[in-house]
Amino acid sequence: MTSIPVISFVGKSESGKTTLLEKVIRELKLKGIKLAIIKHDAHRFEIDHPGKDTWRHGQAGADIVAISSPEKMAIIEKREQELTLDEVIERISPVDIIITEGYSQGKKPKIEVFRSEAHQKLLCPTGELLAIASDIPWEIGVPCYQIDDAVGVASEIEKYIRTFRNKK
Structure with a gap:
């Protein structure tokens, strides 16, 4: 098992995962965070x-x-045969965070990107969600950011990194 925190960006096709993730990567890099991306x-x-x-x-x-x-x-x-997510993670050199795009069925904490034109309902149970980035508001007990709020989502990821480190 890895000692690097992992978060999965999930959402339906055309929800805006890649667009938001590009912006979040830039925000995290501005803060000096070393990161890896695994695209499924x-x-x-x-x-x-x-x-x-x-x-x-x-x-x-x-x-x-x-x-x-x-x-x-x-x-x-x-x-x-395809490697499992954990097998791919084990091949990643030390970074501060690993972010996946996809792997909605994985057991990692998730940030769901929800666009009402692409979705009817959330893909993930609330207990798997770290946050939601959405074009509509959600009141389900997890932070909800506007779909283009890369600063807010990056801040949520920074909090997760700190929490993960404090648990070690």
């Missing part, structure tokens, strides 16, 4: 480009292909 993709994604060296290495049969430069590094690993 239920579909097949591709970060390698046909014809490029790393793609060619994978096509030739390499099970793991790594590419490294002075600015970044990526590892592409072929899998027979």
Whole structure:
């Protein structure tokens, strides 16, 4: 089990998760917080480009292909089955917080992004929610922020980081 706090941003497609998360990341970085993002993709994604060296290495049969430069590094690993969220988390280097986008079925605290045009009801039970970012008000016992309130949501995440550290 990781000693890094983890929060999942969840919501239906087109609810604004990525847009809000981009703004929250910027707010947290302004406060000096080191963070990792894990994006869940239920579909097949591709970060390698046909014809490029790393793609060619994978096509030739390499099970793991790594590419490294002075600015970044990526590892592409072929899998027979999807890793669990906890298995992905264990591969993350020390950061102050790990934020996932997706993983609505996971057991991590969640910030639900709710847009009334995309939702009929909340996806998550109240007990799983750390907060809600919504275009309509909610009175369900958890903090509710406007859907574009990145400062407020980032502040909620900072509180969670402090609480998590104090429990250790």
